[in-house]
Amino acid sequence: MSQDILTKVSEHLVFGGKQIRYEHSSNTLNCKMQFSVFLPAEAETAKVPAVYWLSGLTCNDENFSSKAGAQRIAAELGIALIIPDTSPRGEGVADDENAAYDFGLGAGFYVNATQAPFAKNYQMYDYILNELPQLVEAQLPLSDKRAISGHSMGGHGALVIGLRNTERYSSISAFSPICNPINAAWGIKALTGFLGEDKQQWQQYDASLLLTEAKTLLPILVDQGTADNFFPDQLRTETLITAAKQHEQADIEIRYQEGYDHSYYFISSFIESHLRFHAKHLKT
Numbered sequence: 575m576s577q578d579i580l581t582k583v584s585e586h587l588v589f590g591g592k593q594i595r596y597e598h599s600s601n602t603l604n605c606k607m608q609f610s611v612f613l614p615a616e617a618e619t620a621k622v623p624a625v626y627w628l629s630g631l632t633c634n635d636e637n638f639s640s641k642a643g644a645q646r647i648a649a650e651l652g653i654a655l656i657i658p659d660t661s662p663r664g665e666g667v668a669d670d671e672n673a674a675y676d677f678g679l680g681a682g683f684y685v686n687a688t689q690a691p692f693a694k695n696y697q698m699y700d701y702i703l704n705e706l707p708q709l710v711e712a713q714l715p716l717s718d719k720r721a722i723s724g725h726s727m728g729g730h731g732a733l734v735i736g737l738r739n740t741e742r743y744s745s746i747s748a749f750s751p752i753c754n755p756i757n758a759a760w761g762i763k764a765l766t767g768f769l770g771e772d773k774q775q776w777q778q779y780d781a782s783l784l785l786t787e788a789k790t791l792l793p794i795l796v797d798q799g800t801a802d803n804f805f806p807d808q809l810r811t812e813t814l815i816t817a818a819k820q821h822e823q824a825d826i827e828i829r830y831q832e833g834y835d836h837s838y839y840f841i842s843s844f845i846e847s848h849l850r851f852h853a854k855h856l857k858t
């Protein structure tokens with residue numbers, strides 16, 4: 575399986591830039607993957623920095639692309655958006671035994687699975703951190719300046735990948751992230767299924783623990799709606815706030831947004847603020 579060929583599936587002009595969907599064969603995930611990219615007009619003549627967006631449960635690359643309204647502001651700021659799928663896909667890729675929405679297909683949790691039958695394909699941590707940036711930076715007009723953001727399960731992914739790889743990104747942000755998966759039902763189910771019963775193994779994927787132990791930190795912005803039906807039990811925002819308080823010098827802002835829920839209406843209301851935050855750090 576060759577990983578270095580990007581096949582264009584669709585292309586649309588939007589706010590003077592291009593929204594493009596690609597397909598490729600992933601060596602990391604052992605399957606074909608699709609992802610979307612927004613390239614601002616600047617990318618016609620220069621390499622541009624990128625914000626990686628990690629989506630939540632049940633999503634693929636199309637939810638953010640069509641619902642967040644991110645392209646207008648990314649076009650203004652001259653930044654690319656890289657929007658991967660949330661799990662490996664296709665025939666032969668294992669799923670939850672009951673095809674549940676919160677584990678398996680559409681729910682890869684951005685971890686490297688160690689348990690059969692998932693380990694063969696569910697290597698989303700490595701895919702997002704290594705294979706995807708190498709691929710797009712080799713073939714698209716992108717610089718090596720990266721920021722990472724995401725929603726819910728994707729907010730967890732953005733925090734975990736950013737906190738563990740501060741040299742790869744300039745800033746991290748999240749909407750309604752799963753902040754403490756080792757103590758929440760979604761997280762416990764996913765971490766047990768992908769990593770097994772040894773809870774020591776789970777800790778490398780818990781944003782609150784990682785923040786508590788972090789030696790170096792990036793600027794972090796988090797938004798959480800107070801009318802979110804998964805808040806507080808699944809998301810456990812307070813554990814991240816407690817961890818953030820232990821780093822008094824850290825540049826971490828966690829905002830409660832009154833009355834907003836878990837949906838893309840919430841994301842579309844604050845995506846401008848997140849992209850401006852990332853642009854400030856990507857361009858310094």
Ligand SMILES: N[C@@H](CCC(=O)N[C@@H](CS)C(=O)NCC(=O)O)C(=O)O
Pocket residue numbers: 629630631632633637641675725726727836837838
């Ligand atoms: N299907 C689940 C929830 C799934 C869900 O809310 N997914 C969020 C991310 S955690 C999402 O972005 N869904 C896709 C969308 O709104 O376009 C339920 O009904 O309880």
